[in-house]
Amino acid sequence: MTTTADTDLSESVEETAEAIATMETRGAATIADAAAVALAEQARAVDAADPEEFRATMRAAGRRLYDTRPTAVSLPNSLRYVLGRMEGDTVGQLRSSVTTAAADFSRRLETAQDELGRIGANRLRDGDTIMTHCHSTDALSCVRAAVEQGKEISAIVKETRPRRQGHITATELRKMGVPVVLIVDSAARRYLDETDHVLVGADAIAADGSVINKIGTSGLAVNARERGVPIMVAAQTIKLHPDTLTGHTVEIEMREEEEVISADERAELGDLTVENPAFDVTPPRYLDAIVTESGQFPPESVVTLMRELFGESATRPWEEPESTDGAGEAAEPRVDERTEPR
Ligand SMILES: O=C(COP(=O)(O)O)[C@H](O)[C@H](O)COP(=O)(O)O
Structure with missing residues (x-):
């Protein structure tokens, strides 16, 4: 996985943001899931020197996704769920908290829809x-x-x-x-x-x-x-x-x-x-x-x-x-x- 040179955001975040903005990815639940997956991929891709840099990059990824479509609240709720669970004292711990939260979010989404x-x-x-x-x-x-x-x-x-x-x-x-x-x-x-x-x-x-x-x-x-x-x-x-x-x-x-x-x-x-x-x-x-x-x-x-x-x-x-x-x-x-x- 590579990151884009200018922003440090992963290709996955850029592509997901673009797909949401152009409505290739559309519908509130689908948008929310795509955002969670993109955050997990961003967490895996980021090569941060320290926890603060990791957190800043994840915030930037969240903002990039947030700015795509303003009405579907599932999008900020997805970012809130995943980034709100970002925790740890090392880059490794932070990374794993984000990927775990994103996977958890996607699973909950599916279960909720069935229920x-x-x-x-x-x-x-x-x-x-x-x-x-x-x-x-x-x-x-x-x-x-x-x-x-x-x-x-x-x-x-x-x-x-x-x-x-x-x-x-x-x-x-x-x-x-x-x-x-x-x-x-x-x-x-x-x-x-x-x-x-x-x-x-x-x-x-x-x-x-x-x-x-x-x-x-x-x-x-x-x-x-x-x-x-x-x-x-x-x-x-x-x-x-x-x-x-x-x-x-x-x-x-x-x-x-x-x-x-x-x-x-x-x-x-x-x-x-x-x-x-x-x-x-x-x-x-x-x-x-x-x-x-x-x-x-x-x-x-x-x-x-x-x-x-x-x-x-x-x-x-x-x-x-x-x-x-x-x-x-x-x-x-x-x-x-x-x-x-x-
Ligand atoms: O209005 C739309 C989609 O609008 P758009 O096509 O502009 O995204 C859908 O009714 C809701 O997003 C709910 O969808 P879901 O139940 O799949 O979350």
Whole structure:
């Protein structure tokens, strides 16, 4: 394993960061796992003269990964888990603490997904038609478990513009033997009449129970509530956003206009602005349940679980030790008002 000359960061960290930024690696759980693996490879690759240099390089690797995509909190939670367990008096001890923590994180991720799948499957009945949005491995875990329980499930899969992650979902569901009807996003309300359960994942869950997920989730949830169709969010606890306990907002990623429109189409349309927000915020009142590996929760009570897991403040071990922020400031949890659906 080599390290890049300029930054001392391993190729693995650079490649993982690039893959996350370009969405070659995407989806909150997959991003979190990739970050943990990259940190372990960085720990193995770093040729540090002393423990302080090792720690500084690992912090830099954490920062590089952290800066890739702002919304999925599983990424900082993964960095927090691995770098928060970095300990020892020698480079060897530090290295081994990081690689052990990273392996532990990946294992927990897999177990958590299986556990939440079994819990989520209990909400689905034999013969149910689900509607999905985007591609969520947590949501698919619920369908997989339901199918394994012998339930017949069929799916209406939203295409999910602009990146069409619905195609990945459709492919995965077909592998499970689930019949799929693929629809464009704007057809969702029409097909809610044929839907028994809406099932989505999450990139982040705020302390007030708001769910941040792929753009279009909030509109789907509002329509589902109006039609009386229950909506479940499948999300491991690494999707809980501890900063929202102390009043911080969740940043919504704005992506390039090229994902929405080709350069030729853009030129034809002339002088206008194209905006491409990647995520939106669904307020808790439109959601029926958040299903985690620790059980299912009404959205408003997820704050209890968040406090249990993270305390009142979250550390930022990828920053210099003296620059941790916000510790102990109790404030009303909220999400960025700019991100509320209108
Ligand atoms: O919104 C997305 C992915 O957005 P993008 O394609 O922009 O990354 C998914 O619903 C969540 O990340 C949950 O996925 P998972 O359950 O796999 O963590």
